Amino acid sequence: MAFGTNPRTAVEVTRGGGFGFVGAGYRNPESLNEDFAFIRASFPNLESNKPLPVGYGFIGWLLDKDEEAGKQMIDIVIENGVQAIWLAFGNDLHHWVEHVRSSPANARRCSGHRPLIFVQVTSVEEALVAANEWKVDVVVAQGTEAGGHGGARTPSTFMLVSEVLAALPQDGTAPPVLAAGGMANGTQVAAYLTLGAAGAVLGTRFLLTPESPYTDAQKTALLAARSAGSGATVRTLAFDYARDTAYWPAHINGRGLRNKIVDDVEAGVDHAAVQARWKTATAAGDSSYMVVFAGQGLALMDGIKPIKDVMAELHAELVKQLQKLPRAVAAKL
Ligand SMILES: Cc1cc2nc3c(=O)[nH]c(=O)nc-3n(C[C@H](O)[C@H](O)[C@H](O)COP(=O)(O)O)c2cc1C
Structure with missing residues (x-):
């Protein structure tokens, strides 16, 4: 990140x-x-x-x-x-x-x-090229829920991972596929492991930690936005227009907290004017124009805690969830 x-x-x-x-x-x-x-x-x-x-x-x-x-x-x-x-x-x-x-x-x-x-890929086509032609060691399949930059037309992480796994060779030669996007807890990680992913990538969860380089203002904005649920964030190029970083490949945009930058761009304000407003607001410490990249999983995050604790919780939830599976299978026999 x-x-x-x-x-x-x-x-x-x-x-x-x-x-x-x-x-x-x-x-x-x-x-x-x-x-x-x-x-x-x-x-x-x-x-x-x-x-x-x-x-x-x-x-x-x-x-x-x-x-x-x-x-x-x-x-x-x-x-x-x-x-x-x-x-x-x-x-x-x-x-x-x-x-x-x-x-x-x-x-x-x-x-x-x-x-x-x-x-990191955002479509089945990209995954096939990375795996079959470039022979990469690991494919990260990033769905639309993810924070930061990603595919403007990408499906959900669940759908993309399912499609990528189905499309890759089934003879054991395919690289491991990691799921990325929208995860806040170990229960979600368990779901992707049972789907067939080799692992999970979490980004936004680590922004809400004391060790994260996000500023206190950005962390406060993240905490406040949780009550808006998964609708707190939006996929857009608006943040890049404001920061003059809109040089991403076609069909890539970024997910972050909805703010006045997004409102301006959606209202048709000229990009140069948005840039000027963003610079003025940043200099004045006005958080209504602050860029805060974050994923939809924010809605499920329970606050700021040290990375050590986040990792321990993710592990405990994951193990608890996976341990339920043998019991569920046994109950059906
Ligand atoms: C603040 C932020 C910065 C990111 N920067 C990058 C990056 O530089 N390169 C990249 O491949 N992905 C980047 N991502 C996406 C992550 O690699 C990952 O796919 C994503 O965080 C997973 O979704 P989640 O945020 O919902 O956990 C970024 C995500 C965030 C939130």
Whole structure:
């Protein structure tokens, strides 16, 4: 999650039994280099030839915008031995998949393991290309409920994961598929595991933690929006028009809290004027124009709590739910 994660959140998720990613979308090579002393120090017992148990995520169109800086950033994370690299939202992601595989930085890697390549997809077609042609290690199927950027025409996570699983080869050669979008608790994660997903990706839930880099104002807005249920958020390019970041591939937009930016764009206000209003409001600390990316699962989130506790709760709920299944099967026999 660009702007929604940092090395600390990623480390805490991994320590809690998950696998944490740092969203490096809008970062630069200089700042990225500074992450690794902290991450390495967070895993003092890690053997020197083992990969760092965190991943780094990159946004394709931002890598394309400055190809040299993009390559440098990917090389930095490879050299530092991260376990996984996540790619999404680009018109030529294959080029970046190949860069991860063939970069000379692999020879300088401080771990014996090459990074696993995760690609996030928003349609069955993208999933088939990523799995069958690019041979990625993990496919992340992101449904419309998801917070942040995603497919403007994407179906629900349940539908997309079902369709992707049905479309991929059934002979054991397909990469694992993770479900992403709309999850707030372990009961939902259990539903996706029983559907056939190999795992679940949660983003918005980690914004409501003390470790999250979201500001207090953004966290307060998230908490306040829960009462509006799943209708609190909207998929739109309005936030990107305001921030001048509307360079996403076709059919990608972003889900966030409905605010005055959305009202303005829907009312037909010129994008340059929306940008000016957003800048003025931001400078004045006016939260009615604040951009707060978040998914529909927000409605089910119960407040701000440390990542350690979120992970423990997710695990306990997941196990409880899965343990019910054998009893349900036995009762029918
Ligand atoms: C604030 C925020 C930033 C995000 N940034 C990225 C990103 O940089 N790259 C990406 O592939 N997905 C990004 N996402 C989407 C997540 O990868 C994930 O699919 C999503 O958070 C899952 O849905 P959920 O938020 O409902 O849990 C972002 C999501 C949020 C909420």
